Amino acid sequence: MELTSEEKAALNGEHGDTLQTAYRILVATGEATNAEKLIPIKWAHLSGVNYNTIGDSGEEFLRELSKDARVKVKATVNPMGIDFDHISEFNHIDDEFIKKQASISDSYIRMGVEPTFSCTPYDIFDLPEKNTQVSFAESNAAIFANSLGGLKTNKESAFSALASAITGKSPYSDLRKDDMTIPMTIRMKMDNPNELDFGMLGFFAGKVGDTSVNISGVSQPNRRSCKALCGGMGTSGTCAKFQFVDSEDEKSEKVDFGKEEMNEIYDELNTAEKGDLITLGSPQLGLEEISDLSKMLNGKSFQKRCMIFCSRAVQEQARSLDYTNEIERAGGEILSDCCTCLTPLIDTDETDAVTTNSIKGAYYLKNSTGVNVNLKPLSKIIEDETK
Amino acid sequence: MSKIIVQGEAQGTVLKTTSPINFLGAVDKKTGMIRDKKYDIFEKSIKNTILVFPHGIGSSVGAYTIYSLKSHQSAPLAMICQKADLTVASGCALANIPMIVVSNEEFDSIQDGNHIIIDTKSEKIFN
Numbered sequence: 001m002e003l004t005s006e007e008k009a010a011l012n013g014e015h016g017d018t019l020q021t022a023y024r025i026l027v028a029t030g031e032a033t034n035a036e037k038l039i040p041i042k043w044a045h046l047s048g049v050n051y052n053t054i055g056d057s058g059e060e061f062l063r064e065l066s067k068d069a070r071v072k073v074k075a076t077v078n079p080m081g082i083d084f085d086h087i088s089e090f091n092h093i094d095d096e097f098i099k100k101q102a103s104i105s106d107s108y109i110r111m112g113v114e115p116t117f118s119c120t121p122y123d124i125f126d127l128p129e130k131n132t133q134v135s136f137a138e139s140n141a142a143i144f145a146n147s148l149g150g151l152k153t154n155k156e157s158a159f160s161a162l163a164s165a166i167t168g169k170s171p172y173s174d175l176r177k178d179d180m181t182i183p184m185t186i187r188m189k190m191d192n193p194n195e196l197d198f199g200m201l202g203f204f205a206g207k208v209g210d211t212s213v214n215i216s217g218v219s220q221p222n223r224r225s226c227k228a229l230c231g232g233m234g235t236s237g238t239c240a241k242f243q244f245v246d247s248e249d250e251k252s253e254k255v256d257f258g259k260e261e262m263n264e265i266y267d268e269l270n271t272a273e274k275g276d277l278i279t280l281g282s283p284q285l286g287l288e289e290i291s292d293l294s295k296m297l298n299g300k301s302f303q304k305r306c307m308i309f310c311s312r313a314v315q316e317q318a319r320s321l322d323y324t325n326e327i328e329r330a331g332g333e334i335l336s337d338c339c340t341c342l343t344p345l346i347d348t349d350e351t352d353a354v355t356t357n358s359i360k361g362a363y364y365l366k367n368s369t370g371v372n373v374n375l376k377p378l379s380k381i382i383e384d385e386t387k
Numbered sequence: 388m389s390k391i392i393v394q395g396e397a398q399g400t401v402l403k404t405t406s407p408i409n410f411l412g413a414v415d416k417k418t419g420m421i422r423d424k425k426y427d428i429f430e431k432s433i434k435n436t437i438l439v440f441p442h443g444i445g446s447s448v449g450a451y452t453i454y455s456l457k458s459h460q461s462a463p464l465a466m467i468c469q470k471a472d473l474t475v476a477s478g479c480a481l482a483n484i485p486m487i488v489v490s491n492e493e494f495d496s497i498q499d500g501n502h503i504i505i506d507t508k509s510e511k512i513f514n
Contacts, residue, residue, distance in 0.1 A: 007433035021481065028480035031392050032488075034470030047447045054451040055416050078448075137447040157450040159477035206444070237444045238408070238472050268425070342411075363445075367412040367423050 001030045001171070010167075016317055017216070018069045022163040022257040026171060027162045035171030040133055041153075043074045044130055046113065046123050047137035048158035048163075050081040051101045052368075063106035069111050070166035076116040077108050078138050079284065079309075081343050083335040105329050117337035118311035118322050120227070121376035123286035131178070133264050137161035139234025140227065140360065146212075146241035148226055152176045155240035175211060177242055184242075184250050188217035189258035194377040198225040199359030200265045202232025204257050205239060212241040214252060220244050222380070224292070227283045231360035242269045269362040272372035275355030278302065281309030282323045282340035282361035282380070290318045296328040297316050298377070300386035302331040307345065312336040330386065342368050355381060389493065390496035392476045395485030397465035402436035403499040404428045410449030410474065419461035428446045437505065439497050443475035453478025465505050467512075469494045487512075 001101070009015060011023040026038060047056045055064075078172055080101055085095055111113055119138045122145065128134070130150040136354040137156040142236045145151040154173050156164065164170045174180050186205050190197055205213050220226065233239050248254065272376060280293070290310060294298055308327060318324050339347065340361035346354060346369055353372035354365050362373040376384065392490050408414065413423035419434035433456075443449055453475065454460035465485040466475060479486040485507055489497075493512070497503070505512055 025477045028392050028476045029389065029473045030488075032473060032476035048451045050448075053411060053446075053448045055455045060458075061454065082425070139447055142447075143468040154473055157447045157452045158453075158475040159481050161447070162475050163477070230411045235409075235412075235445050238442060238470075259459040279398045363411060367409075374421065 001027060001035055007038060013108035016068070018065065018166065022166045025159050025163040026167065026169060029157070030171035030173070033154060033171055033173035035173045036170040036296045037131060037172050039172045039176065040136045041073060041133045041164050042169055043134040043169045044071070045076045045078070045134070045136040045138055045141055046108070046158065046160050046165060047078040048162070049078045049104060049108065049117065050338070050342055051097055051104055052081045052344055055105070059104050062104055062139040066107035066110040069166050071112040071132070071165040072179045072362070073165060075113045076118070076121045076164040077113050078119050078376040079117050079339045080337050083337050086333070086335055090345050092349065093344055097344055101274065113192050116311060116313065116317060118284055118313070119339055120286060120311060123186060123284070124311055124313045127151060129210040133170065133176055135161045135164035142240055143230040143234050143242070144227070145336050146175060147230070147243060157237060180212065182212045182214050182243065182251055185214040185216050185252045185254050187254055187256045188215060189256055190262060193218065193221070193225070194379065195225040195377060196357050196359070196377040197227040197262065199228035199232040200262050201257055202229040202358050203236045203265050204261055205242065206233040206235065206237030206339040208255050209237060209239040213239055214245045214249070215242050217246050218244065222268060223286060224272045224289050228359065231283050231358060235360045235363045235379050247315065266375065269359060269366065269373060271366060272374040275353045275374040278355045278381060279307045279309065279340045279346070279361060280357065282358040284339050285310040285314065287314050287317050290314065290323045290327070293378070296382050297326055297330045297386065300382070301329060302386050304385060306332045306385070308332050310334065310336060340365065346371065355385065357381060389490050390471070392471050392488060393479045393484060393486040394507045395465065395483065396506045397437060397485050398436060398504040399437045399464045399502070401439050401497055401499055401501040401503060402431060402433060402496060403439040405441065407441045407444040409445035410443060410452040410477040410478070411446035414452055414456070416452045416455040417459045417461060419456050420485060432461070433463050434461040436463050437465050437466045437467065437503055439494070441472040442468050443472045447474055449474040450481070453484065454482045457482035457484065467497065469510035
């Protein structure tokens, strides 16, 4: 990779340890993605905020780094593990977790990051103009940005996005170029897919696809299903972009996604007949999804605990538009700054299984939290779990 | 040797899987134990091994898992992949774990349990 003299000096440590570390990460990721140079980016979205995911070493790393690192471009952050406004409702959250989580949050704020604590930055901000180069680490957000937001980003890692935030640069990899070819087409063979089906389509595409895939046989669905597709795809693979196509390019490899492929994923992730509680939101719900939920409830109430995760910005908008009244009347708990994935709010001592419509949530509930999962689309959750 | 992503030297015993690894979901960040039953190396530890796997997948936070493994002295001595991805590359860069990408033929020729020496300066892998 070609570096400017300024970049070389930073890599050699002439501008301090922080920039040296940042450039070391950018060079490794540039080599990994065959980039020939670094280019400027306008916005970095960082992951690595939840204490459950980054642990003590991550907390210490960020505390040290934040002593002198400052972000150079707009920077936003992923969810934490908990909603500090609702700690008292979860009596098993230990003081150590709260202390370490607060430290991580403080470190990011000290570096100049906007405390969005959301995995759906595309639901909070107006997106910049088309083809703007950004660095999004959260996998569903990177896929959304490339595929539906008209932006360009690598499927950044927590460290590459952090290095981009500090330097304002990122490797000029294939995904950032205008002329990239998409080598594979997934042929959707299921009729009338709901958001759970789109999540499984994404999970499948992530497994079989490389950097990008075409999807044929289905047109762009509603936002809930689009987000489920992005979330599923980001969980299972390296794929960072999809596009819906009407006609199939002769040259691309064709892979079918039908009943058999779907059942295989369903059987991998659905491990329980019913859940002890319900979670909605991985990715966190947007305003449109909150509005839909309040309409679907239509006077009915949840028969078990239901946690609804959305960003604080979306929660504030939803409150001002009164969408939250119906959800809270129905017994739904609206939580912000955190989400289904690896939250300590779900505890294996109290919970054996969770009902959710999220494929991404299901994967991490099962593998990281260690609970069983009961998968259902939202319409079925409302039908089965409310009265 | 195809491509050096992170420089360094290492020698040790190969732990090889043909499954791509989701570091956040599948690896215990303190012990290095594989805890996802779907893996052919389930319940094996990647600690102090030369970890040979196709590539990383899934969460971008997996990079912190690699850094955490190093902090707990549970990291692999080196990683050899078929394809480089940003999560593994950046995690190894920060944790100073040598990482190389090899051709499909070289990948196939490395067997689980092999003792190998990696030296990125001389661009060699010795079986």
